[in-house]
Every structure is written in structure tokens, then in C-alpha cells.
Amino acid sequence: MNMFSLSVPASSANIGPGFDSVGMALNRYLTLQVTRQEKWEFAQHSHLLPSFTDYEDHFIYQIAKQTANWHQKSLPACKVSIDSEIPLARGLGSSASAVIAGIELANQLCTLSLSSLDKLQLATEIEGHPDNVAASLVGGLVISVETDNVIDYCQVPDLDIDIVVYIPAVELKTEKSRKALPAYFSRKDATIASGISNLMIASLLKGDYELAGKMMEHDLFHEPYRADLIPHYHDLKQEAKQFGAYGTVISGAGPTMISFVPKGKGGTISKQMKTFLPHYQIEPLDIDHNGLRVEQEII
Known part of the structure; x- marks a missing residue:
């Protein structure tokens, strides 16, 4: 039986004047443990995660399904155990980390072989701006911009x-x-x-x-x-x-x-x-x- 885990960092965006274009990944994490099984199941292990009633209502599942649909693929069923250190609605990129997790869930389950830029394009289309998702995807302090529907980004060298x-x-x-x-x-x-x-x-x-x-x-x-x-x-x-x-x-x-x-x-x-x-x-x-x-x- 195949099993994999995902870890996505929190992020801070804007950093003052870098509105919608500067993001920084931080060492708080959204983590997923994924195991193939016959039926879909989501198990949450953190009070910081939003409640849900059915797997089809889960935000991460919805992002994964949307990603699979864009590539004309069907998601195989699995159990997804989720933990989070990222508080909701606090400005630490909880939505962005979930978007990246959903895209990567589909990437792994459907063997899409998406590049980092592919994932960033999808994430930006969902989030509406690239700053948080770029940081959570590649790490570090990231400057990103969308021009002519194409995302370009640059990671700033380590900050002391x-x-x-x-x-x-x-x-x-x-x-x-x-x-x-x-x-x-x-x-x-x-x-x-x-x-x-x-x-x-x-x-x-x-x-x-x-x-x-x-x-x-x-x-x-x-x-x-x-x-x-x-x-x-x-x-x-x-x-x-x-x-x-x-x-x-x-x-x-x-x-x-x-x-x-x-x-x-x-x-x-x-x-x-x-x-x-x-x-x-x-x-x-x-x-x-x-x-x-x-x-x-x-x-």
C-alpha cells in the first residue's frame, strides 16, 4: 500500500510595502498523511482546522478535485490525516497552505508530474495573488508577480x-x-x-x-x-x-x-x-x- 506525507509551511505576506507580491515562509506547518484505501476519509487532529461535515466539503479535497479535473483525471480514494500549526484568519497563510496541499495531493494521487511553476500558476489562479502560495511552495522570502497570466518569482538569499x-x-x-x-x-x-x-x-x-x-x-x-x-x-x-x-x-x-x-x-x-x-x-x-x-x- 502506498503512503506519502506532505508538509506545507505557513507564510506572511506583504511585509509592509510588498503588497500582494512579497511572501515569506515560516516554520509553522500544515501536514498531511495520505494512505490509499477504498473510500475517502479525512481525519483532523488540530483545533486550528475548520470543521467539515463530509469529505466532499473539505477545502483541501475540493482543491485536489479541481486540480485533477483541470488535468482530466479522477482522484483515487484515500485516507487523509491532517494536522496544523497555522491558525485560521490570522494573516499567516492558512488558506494558501491548504491550496498548496490540495494541489500536491492531486499531483501525487494522479501522477501529474507538475513542476513548481505549474503548481504556482494553479495556486495563484485559486488564491488570486501569488505572494503567500509562492512562499509556501518554494520557501524563503519570495518576490512574485503575475504579468500576462504568467507568474515570475525570485527567492531572496538568506536573511541574517x-x-x-x-x-x-x-x-x-x-x-x-x-x-x-x-x-x-x-x-x-x-x-x-x-x-x-x-x-x-x-x-x-x-x-x-x-x-x-x-x-x-x-x-x-x-x-x-x-x-x-x-x-x-x-x-x-x-x-x-x-x-x-x-x-x-x-x-x-x-x-x-x-x-x-x-x-x-x-x-x-x-x-x-x-x-x-x-x-x-x-x-x-x-x-x-x-x-x-x-x-x-x-x-
């Missing part, structure tokens, strides 16, 4: 920083967060915002994390419009800066926020910030550099 995340108990749906954004920007504002984003990326590549942090916090594309939706937005940024963070921004659509901090300081800053936000889940995380992982087993 630690990551701290601040996860509140409240949810914030992406739809609500997107409704807060303006429909248009003036040419002047778009030019400045684009320059800020460009300088942030250049600073990260150069290793000038002070300047990168400054640019992270000067976003004009989305953070000014979402700030009121995020608990403790201004105070959190100010406190993190006092404790030594380079920059603190909204993770994805929020309400989680994320700091870039000096290497080796993630644990210390996390503990210091817990005194300020005792009801938050605050922890240091690592950048995941592997992205989607598949392990095959014969039992």
Missing part, C-alpha cells in the same frame, strides 16, 4: 535576522481587510509607494536591515488603511522598536503582526513583548527555506 510574530485571539477575514483598501491611488502616491517597496527589497539584499525596517514601516499601499482593524497596531510597533526590532508590520491581511529583529534577539524580544501583550501568542519563528515537502513511503 530573527522573526517575531504577535498573534491575537481575534480573527480578521481577508475579505473585510481588503474592503478597507482604496480602489485607486494617485500617480504621486503610487510612485512613492513603489519606491519604498523597491528600497526595502534593495536594503534586504544588501543586508541593511535598519533601512529595510524603516521602509517596512513606511508602506502606503495597505497598512494606513488597515491600521484601525488591527488591535494595538501603533503601540505594538512602538514597543517592538524600543526593544530593538528593525521593523514591525501587519502579517498578510492581519490581525497578526510580525517583526524583523536582529539575529539572536528573537527569544529575548518575544519575552519582553509578552509583558506588554500578555493575552497575545508571541513567539520567535524561523524562516522556512524548504517550502512544500513530500515524503514517500511503502508500507
Whole structure:
């Protein structure tokens, strides 16, 4: 009997001015154990996963079936055991990780032999933008863009920083967060915002994390419009800066926020910030550099 496992990392998107184009994989994971059997079965082992009534209603199954249908294939039945460390509706890419998992489930079960770019194209068509799915798929900090219905992406070399995340108990749906954004920007504002984003990326590549942090916090594309939706937005940024963070921004659509901090300081800053936000889940995380992982087993 064939068995395989999938592991997909969480992700943080936007990173300030990199709206819908910059994503970063983080070491929290959605994992699937898959075993062939005669009937479909989904077994969930985490309170962070959404409830479902029937396997056909399960989001990962729906993505897998959609992927198989696109390639004129039928999904063979199997048992899928799922665990997750990624909270829902918190800005850590729970939907993107599930999309990647569903696509890879179909890829393995139907022997589609999809390339990374094939998977990214499918995932972007489903998600609507490539930032989270690109990071979860290939790992690291990824810059991606869709032009003429084609996705191009580039992984930034390893960053010499630690990551701290601040996860509140409240949810914030992406739809609500997107409704807060303006429909248009003036040419002047778009030019400045684009320059800020460009300088942030250049600073990260150069290793000038002070300047990168400054640019992270000067976003004009989305953070000014979402700030009121995020608990403790201004105070959190100010406190993190006092404790030594380079920059603190909204993770994805929020309400989680994320700091870039000096290497080796993630644990210390996390503990210091817990005194300020005792009801938050605050922890240091690592950048995941592997992205989607598949392990095959014969039992």
C-alpha cells in the first residue's frame, strides 16, 4: 500500500510595502498523511482546522478535485490525516497552505508530474495573488508577480535576522481587510509607494536591515488603511522598536503582526513583548527555506 506525507509551511505576506507580491515562509506547518484505501476519509487532529461535515466539503479535497479535473483525471480514494500549526484568519497563510496541499495531493494521487511553476500558476489562479502560495511552495522570502497570466518569482538569499510574530485571539477575514483598501491611488502616491517597496527589497539584499525596517514601516499601499482593524497596531510597533526590532508590520491581511529583529534577539524580544501583550501568542519563528515537502513511503 502506498503512503506519502506532505508538509506545507505557513507564510506572511506583504511585509509592509510588498503588497500582494512579497511572501515569506515560516516554520509553522500544515501536514498531511495520505494512505490509499477504498473510500475517502479525512481525519483532523488540530483545533486550528475548520470543521467539515463530509469529505466532499473539505477545502483541501475540493482543491485536489479541481486540480485533477483541470488535468482530466479522477482522484483515487484515500485516507487523509491532517494536522496544523497555522491558525485560521490570522494573516499567516492558512488558506494558501491548504491550496498548496490540495494541489500536491492531486499531483501525487494522479501522477501529474507538475513542476513548481505549474503548481504556482494553479495556486495563484485559486488564491488570486501569488505572494503567500509562492512562499509556501518554494520557501524563503519570495518576490512574485503575475504579468500576462504568467507568474515570475525570485527567492531572496538568506536573511541574517530573527522573526517575531504577535498573534491575537481575534480573527480578521481577508475579505473585510481588503474592503478597507482604496480602489485607486494617485500617480504621486503610487510612485512613492513603489519606491519604498523597491528600497526595502534593495536594503534586504544588501543586508541593511535598519533601512529595510524603516521602509517596512513606511508602506502606503495597505497598512494606513488597515491600521484601525488591527488591535494595538501603533503601540505594538512602538514597543517592538524600543526593544530593538528593525521593523514591525501587519502579517498578510492581519490581525497578526510580525517583526524583523536582529539575529539572536528573537527569544529575548518575544519575552519582553509578552509583558506588554500578555493575552497575545508571541513567539520567535524561523524562516522556512524548504517550502512544500513530500515524503514517500511503502508500507
